Amino acid sequence: MSWWTRKPLEERARWVLEPLLSVGPLRFGMDPEQVRAALDGARVSPSQTSGGRLAWQRYPDVGVTAIYQHGPGSGPGSGPCLAAVAVDPWCGPLVRLEQVELMGRLPSEVRADLRGLARRAGVSVRSNWNGDPEVTAWGLSMGAAQDWGSPSEEWTREDRVITDALLVGPELAADPYATAPVVGWHDVREARTNPGAAPLTPQERHRWAWTPREGVGPLRFGMTVNQVSAALGGEAPAIRRGWNPWAGRGAGQWHLREEQFDGAGVTAHYWSPEGPPTLAAVTVDGRTGPQVDWDGIRLIGRPVSEVDAEVVRSIEERGLGWMVYCDGGPGPEELNMYVRATRAGDTVVSGARFFAPDWEDRG
Known part of the structure; x- marks a missing residue:
């Protein structure tokens, strides 16, 4: 459903x-x-x-x-x-x-x-x-x-x-x-738990710049796994998730899908169409991630309904197309970004996902 x-x-x-x-x-x-x-x-x-x-x-x-x-x-x-x-x-x-x-x-x-x-x-x-x-x-x-x-x-x-x-x-x-x-x-063995903690305040967050279709903060699409860790100050991922297309049918190669960096408050998503995995998308966590702005809009850590409305209004004022993505968040279709919702106890606050051209978002 x-x-x-x-x-x-x-x-x-x-x-x-x-x-x-x-x-x-x-x-x-x-x-x-x-x-x-x-x-x-x-x-x-x-x-x-x-x-x-x-x-x-x-x-x-x-x-x-x-x-x-x-x-x-x-x-x-x-x-x-x-x-x-x-x-x-x-x-x-x-x-x-x-x-x-x-x-x-x-x-x-x-x-x-x-x-x-x-x-x-x-x-x-x-x-x-x-x-x-x-x-x-x-x-x-x-x-x-x-x-x-x-x-x-x-x-x-x-x-x-x-x-x-x-x-x-x-x-x-x-x-x-x-x-x-x-x-x-519903396999939750690698799922991110929800501690119900309050989001960081604006003063507690780092600020990252965003270049549409190229990267966000120090992360650039196309980076290798080691380059991502180095760009985040050498932080090791708290969780690594992947998949095996032959699971249940014998041996097969495990493919890295994403790495969760709790210190930075981001998740790095990878693809490997023709070789080793490279960075294809970055999700900024609404509770703990850095602040990212677009068109004067603070995208991260705010009431999600406010950010949704401001983003849609800005898209329409600019004459861009917009769409609703996997989890119901809006974003400018041409810029490869959309607003995500992060649970914080009874509430949700805004996060965001930034992704490379041709990357298939699966929620």
Whole structure:
């Protein structure tokens, strides 16, 4: 599901979570046909498989994703069984646990309500990979996503995040995001965590210049991996991410995709069309990255709705074309830049991505 599929609250179903047993009409352990029947034959997107077996199915009109696990062997009981349900924040059902409404709210409010409910029930609440509440006893792991304006508006980002949820059966409850079924749906092992810290102040940020289609700050598109590190004062990346096109099908070459530099507050994105990886894009983090200006607009660390509006206005005044990119951020099409949103607790602040000609942005 995506932000452009969002629905008004009055059009969304209301479901009750029975921890470790069911959510709404879905019971953990159902097979795919039973899931679809429980959802009144709702339309299903193309099924996703892993190792030739059904892994998960998305129901876009309902706003849920059904995640399956398989038993051992190939006999009875080895087929796909519903193990987890991911609920979309923009169009999914409004799920309630006892008196606590879980969906579409500020994360801090839901956290406070869940802690109160857990205290009364005598169960513990911990933080998951993203800093949001997770309760093993209830098979519940909360998350958050960018909030948007009314569905009647074509494109409006808000300055806050709202809650979504992953609900699991007993087999996955101990550590949902570490289990094979959930990793196959959403692998967060290399994801950037959200500590909820406040953004740096303008006085605490370095200032970088930007040359469209060439580079930003000391970084120039086409740099090698070693040149990027040297340009950042020798900083070593906190995280390196890559991919293997032959993963699951035998040995293959690992390709570097990006490096995250927490000290500088930037992520370097690489491509390697004909050889060693070279710098193709730079993402400046909204919480910790340097300040970058365009046409008198401070792009980094501000309320994202303000920056979106100022950037669009400047683009139109200049007579440039503009488009909305992968995460919903606007940018001048000819200049290879767009505004990104970085979570900071309940809010979002503006970051930005700058990229080389011909680089394919994948979000």
